Amino acid sequence: MTDITTNSAATWRDYYEMCKPRVVMLMILTSLVGMFLAVPGMVPVDVLVLGNLGIALVAGSGAVVNHLIDRKIDVVMKRTHNRPIPQGRVDPLQAGVFAAVIGLAGMAILLLWVNPLSAWLTLASFIGYAFIYTGYLKHATPQNIVIGGLAGAMPPLLGWSAVTGTIEADAVVLVLIIFAWTPPHFWALAIHRKEEYAKSGVPMLPVTHGERVTKIHITVYTAILVVISVIPYFSGMSSLLYLTAALALGAGFMFWSLKLMRSPVPSTAMDTFKYSIVYLALLFVALVVDHYLF
Numbered sequence: 001m002t003d004i005t006t007n008s009a010a011t012w013r014d015y016y017e018m019c020k021p022r023v024v025m026l027m028i029l030t031s032l033v034g035m036f037l038a039v040p041g042m043v044p045v046d047v048l049v050l051g052n053l054g055i056a057l058v059a060g061s062g063a064v065v066n067h068l069i070d071r072k073i074d075v076v077m078k079r080t081h082n083r084p085i086p087q088g089r090v091d092p093l094q095a096g097v098f099a100a101v102i103g104l105a106g107m108a109i110l111l112l113w114v115n116p117l118s119a120w121l122t123l124a125s126f127i128g129y130a131f132i133y134t135g136y137l138k139h140a141t142p143q144n145i146v147i148g149g150l151a152g153a154m155p156p157l158l159g160w161s162a163v164t165g166t167i168e169a170d171a172v173v174l175v176l177i178i179f180a181w182t183p184p185h186f187w188a189l190a191i192h193r194k195e196e197y198a199k200s201g202v203p204m205l206p207v208t209h210g211e212r213v214t215k216i217h218i219t220v221y222t223a224i225l226v227v228i229s230v231i232p233y234f235s236g237m238s239s240l241l242y243l244t245a246a247l248a249l250g251a252g253f254m255f256w257s258l259k260l261m262r263s264p265v266p267s268t269a270m271d272t273f274k275y276s277i278v279y280l281a282l283l284f285v286a287l288v289v290d291h292y293l294f
Contacts, residue, residue: 014084015098018067019060026281027155031055033284034159034174037237037291043163050113051162055155057106058122064099065130068092070138077196110162118162125154139201142208145190149182150175156284170237173228174287178280180225184218184257185276191215191260192269215261218272222257226250229283238287239294245286249279 031052035043067074067085071092074080084090090098103126110119128151137144156174161167190197190204191211197204206214229250233243256272 010084010089010094014089018064018084018090018095018098019102020063020066021060023063024056024059026277027059027152028052028056029281030174030178030284031155031159031162033288034156034171035163036288037156037170037174038160038163038168047114047163050109051118051159054106054109054114054119055122055158055162057102057109058126059106059155061099061103061106062126062130064095064102066134068095068099069130069134073200073202076200077193079193079196114162115165117165117167118158121154121161121167122158125151125158127151128154139203142203142205144203145186145205146183149179149186152182153178170232170235173231173235173237176228176231177225177283180221180228181276181280183221184225184253185273185280187214187218187221188256188260188269188272188276192273215257219254219257219261222250222253226254232287238290241294242286242290245290246283249283249286253279 032048035048035051067083070080071083071085074083075086080086085092085095107119107123110122128148133144133148133151137148141147153175156178157167157171160171160174187205191206191214194204194206194211198207205217226247229246230243232238233240233246252275256268256275260268260272
């Protein structure tokens with residue numbers, strides 16, 4: 001395995017990159033939606049700002065721990081070999097201290113200025129992603145992303161609980177949507193990066209069971225996702241506007257899943273992955289628009 005190199009000193013951009021800002025931004029979008037759906041009117045500004053800041057800091061801390069634990073794998077993968085730790089711009093001790101500082105800051109914000117339930121749920125999500133998924137499941141089973149996906153699906157519940165201090169059924173439905181979304185989203189990327197995962201020794205489903213089995217799994221989970229995505233309409237959380245958006249977006253996701261299984265070209269797996277991100281963002285935006293218009 002290639003050794004971790006030592007290059008120039010770290011900049012703020014290296015620490016920012018380790019926080020996986022694009023992933024955290026998507027998480028905060030779903031957290032915001034959880035907040036907005038929890039109340040009929042506007043979310044209190046202090047909870048809106050401090051709640052999402054605390055959640056983002058803890059999520060960023062989990063991302064840094066992910067970089068730290070995966071640093072030897074990252075060296076051999078084209079997608080990740082330029083990350084700050086493999087390139088030696090940030091050493092493991094620095095990364096660990098940074099993760100601890102921002103994680104503790106996030107927890108303090110949630111405990112002191114939001115509410116204890118949101119803080120402990122956020123901590124549970126952090127432990128699930130940083131240690132249970134990254135530290136164990138990722139290397140233990142090809143179903144790693146299914147089992148570990150629950151941690152990444154928590155943000156709507158974190159946002160909801162930040163506003164209400166409770167866990168409610170509608171918030172759990174939002175979690176289930178992301179939980180069902182995560183496997184087809186990530187497995188599409190795993191197909192695209194199959195050779196790199198094989199080289200790294202990570203037992204991703206395309207490596208252990210082949211692309212055909214993975215594509216079947218993607219299609220099945222996409223169908224499950226479409227079914228779960230319409231629950232907000234039938235539970236009374238949303239109206240026909242959201243139902244229409246959910247079905248249209250779900251049809252698009254199913255189109256890409258079937259294309260990936262039946263008539264793929266080299267770019268299809270990555271196109272499916274990219275669509276999945278657009279899908280989730282638009283689905284949750286539709287929930288908010290529907291909530292305030294109807």
